[in-house]
Amino acid sequence: MTLIKKHIPLAICFIVGLLTLSTYYIPTKASENYIEVMNKWENIMAGFAFLLGLFSLFFSHYNKMKRKVDGWGYSLFVFVGFFAMVIPSVLSHGRQMVGPDLTGLGWGYRFLFNALSGTMFSVLAFYIVSTAYRAFRIKSAQAGVLFVAALIVIVGKVPLGQMIWETVLGWTHVGVTDIVQWLMDVPVVAGKRGILMGLAIGGIVTALKIVFGIERQYMGKD
Amino acid sequence: MSETMMIFGGWVAAGLTIFLFSFLYKDNPFFKIAEHLYLGAGMGWVFQTMLFQTWIPKVWEPLRAGDYYVLIPSLLGLTLVTQFFPKISWVSRYGFTFIMGYGSGLVIPLTISTDLMKQIGGTISPFMVSEITRGNATSLLNAAIVAIGFICVLFYFFFSVEHKGVIKKASNVGIYFLMLYFGAAFGNTVMGRFSLLYGRFDDLYKYSGERFHYATFVILGAMVLYFIVDHFRTRKPAVEEEAA
Numbered sequence: 001m002t003l004i005k006k007h008i009p010l011a012i013c014f015i016v017g018l019l020t021l022s023t024y025y026i027p028t029k030a031s032e033n034y035i036e037v038m039n040k041w042e043n044i045m046a047g048f049a050f051l052l053g054l055f056s057l058f059f060s061h062y063n064k065m066k067r068k069v070d071g072w073g074y075s076l077f078v079f080v081g082f083f084a085m086v087i088p089s090v091l092s093h094g095r096q097m098v099g100p101d102l103t104g105l106g107w108g109y110r111f112l113f114n115a116l117s118g119t120m121f122s123v124l125a126f127y128i129v130s131t132a133y134r135a136f137r138i139k140s141a142q143a144g145v146l147f148v149a150a151l152i153v154i155v156g157k158v159p160l161g162q163m164i165w166e167t168v169l170g171w172t173h174v175g176v177t178d179i180v181q182w183l184m185d186v187p188v189v190a191g192k193r194g195i196l197m198g199l200a201i202g203g204i205v206t207a208l209k210i211v212f213g214i215e216r217q218y219m220g221k222d
Numbered sequence: 223m224s225e226t227m228m229i230f231g232g233w234v235a236a237g238l239t240i241f242l243f244s245f246l247y248k249d250n251p252f253f254k255i256a257e258h259l260y261l262g263a264g265m266g267w268v269f270q271t272m273l274f275q276t277w278i279p280k281v282w283e284p285l286r287a288g289d290y291y292v293l294i295p296s297l298l299g300l301t302l303v304t305q306f307f308p309k310i311s312w313v314s315r316y317g318f319t320f321i322m323g324y325g326s327g328l329v330i331p332l333t334i335s336t337d338l339m340k341q342i343g344g345t346i347s348p349f350m351v352s353e354i355t356r357g358n359a360t361s362l363l364n365a366a367i368v369a370i371g372f373i374c375v376l377f378y379f380f381f382s383v384e385h386k387g388v389i390k391k392a393s394n395v396g397i398y399f400l401m402l403y404f405g406a407a408f409g410n411t412v413m414g415r416f417s418l419l420y421g422r423f424d425d426l427y428k429y430s431g432e433r434f435h436y437a438t439f440v441i442l443g444a445m446v447l448y449f450i451v452d453h454f455r456t457r458k459p460a461v462e463e464e465a466a
Contacts, residue, residue, distance in 0.1 A: 009315040013323035020327025040280060041295035042324055045317060047276035048299025054265055055306060074251075074258045081262025086270055094274030102223040105270065111231035112238070113267050115425065116260040119242040122422050125415035126246055132408070142401050149405025150412070157413045182364075183406055190368045191403025193341045194375025194396065200337035207326035207333075218322055219315050 010213045017211035084108055149183060156180035232434035237441050239422055244445055250452070252445065345369050371399040 020038065023031035061075035088104025096106035138144045155161030156176040165176040209215035241256035284292045301317040304310050347353060348365030374396035377389055385393050430438035 005312045005315070009319040012316065013319035013326075016320055016323035017327040020324050021330055024331035037291075038324055040292075041298075042321070043276055044280050044292060044295040045299040045302075045321055047272045047281075048296065048317075049302050049321070050268060050272055051299075052302045052305060054269065055303065057261070057265060059306070071254065074254045077255050077258035078262035078265075081259040081264075082266040082269070083262075084259075085263050085266025086273075089266075089270035089274070094270060107223060107227060107231055108263070109267070111235040112259070113263045115235035115238050115422075116242065116256060116263060118418050118425075119239045119422050120257075120260055122415060122418035123242060123245065125412070125419045128412050128415055132412070142397055145398050146401040146405040146408070149402045150409040151405075153406050153409025154412055157409075183402065186364045186367050187371055187399055187402040188406045190371025191375055191399040191401075193345065193368070193372045194379065194400070195403070196337045196341055197372075197376060198379045200333045200341075203333050203337075204330055207329045210322050210326040211330075218318055220311070 006219075009219065010216070014211060014213060017207075021211070081112070084112060149188075152176065152183060153180055229434055229437075232429040233437045233441070236426060236429040236434070236437040239426055240438070240441050240445055243422075244449075247449065250449075252448070345372050371396070375399050 016038075019034065023035050057078065061078045064072045064075045085105070085108050088108050092098070092103035092105045094105065095103055096109060097103065102110065132150075138147055155165060156179065162176055169176075206215060210218075238256050238259070241252040242260075244250055245253040281292050281296055298317045298320050301313045301315075304313040345365075345368060348361065349369070354362065374392045376396070378393040378396035378400065380389075380393075383389060426438045428434070430436055
């Protein structure tokens with residue numbers, strides 16, 4: 001049973017991982033075909049992986065409603081929202097527009113999903129500002145640098161900020177947009193590259209550990 | 223789509239926007255309704271995308287055309303769902319190991335070429351003789367700042383030697399470059415969120431017009447009324463407060 005439960009899955013990971021890795025360094029027609037097929041398969045599997053999340057969410061909210069826990073009524077709206085998008089989509093065959101007219105799906109996307117997602121993320125603007133107030137209390141030179149960099153980027157990207165800059169520091173003949181551009185092109189690149197390098201090395205090592213079966217936490221317990 | 227549906231849409235969008243913004247005052251049932259609706263609508267949106275961009279064109283149609291190879295990834299994908307049945311949950315390993323193996327095999331060469339080699343190349347290339355002769359003093363100075371900053375940041379993340387002496391100084395300089403990066407990233411995030419906020423305010427302004435029968439004002443007024451009523455309804459008597 002260990003063979004079926006453990007060794008064969010690990011062998012699949014090893015073979016698929018090694019084959020995929022080698023296709024990049026052995027560019028033949030067969031490699032191209034392999035990657036093309038695998039991309040398609042990966043897409044299909046991602047579709048089914050989504051079902052895992054969907055069922056999990058549905059079970060969770062169904063159980064809340066069944067057990068009538070506090071606020072169970074809100075769980076009903078998860079299903080309402082889901083079907084409000086899916087039913088019109090099925091009726092309009094996944095199209096948002098038919099000619100110049102919105103379909104049911106287009107309506108749902110524009111007035112329901114877009115309004116909700118836009119607002120949900122824009123609410124964070126208020127929290128970011130209030131957090132920044134607390135986080136940006138300059139206690140050290142390093143915190144000061146962080147604050148100045150953020151301030152310059154914010155000021156440089158809004159017309160009001162640019163006007164203030166021109167009024168206060170116009171005599172320097174250096175535009176705030178030029179400073180933002182230099183900041184993004186030079187020192188920010190240095191910091192970003194250092195982080196990217198660390199991420200890359202970490203990512204490669206973890207991927208190698210997965211391919212060779214050293215890292216197998218994702219398989220769960222026996 | 224009829225004008226009535228557009229007006230109704232305006233009311234729905236304005237209502238949901240105000241419901242979500244109402245959380246800035248305090249948690250309330252309207253916010254919770256909109257929050258749960260967002261969760262469901264988000265899942266519904268992804269579901270229909272999967273349905274019309276993956277399951278139908280990549281599984282159903284090939285199967286109808288006699289391409290039975292698509293059954294392999296479909297079955298591997300379905301094994302993932304066995305996670306819900308503890309007795310046979312081990313079957314899901316077949317799907318997971320395939321995804322992890324493929325993802326890992328793909329990520330190694332891509333990371334080496336984009337995040338590793340290109341970043342190192344981008345730092346070194348401005349100092350090549352051909353580039354130096356072509357470039358001016360400013361670009362060379364900028365390239366030097368990037369190179370020094372990059373090396374100092376790497377020193378900060380290098381834990382194999384103790385951070386003292388020159389290494390400590392270098393890693394301290396690295397922290398300043400990291401702070402500049404974090405500050406700029408923060409500034410960009412703030413601006414991104416604010417541009418979304420302007421968009422929502424713009425929509426609210428649009429729905430406050432005569433065409434939408436002043437939806438924004440009506441809903442906003444109703445919400446304010448709700449909070450006033452709720453305040454008096456849930457207010458504890460003064461005696462109780464003192465006793466507590």
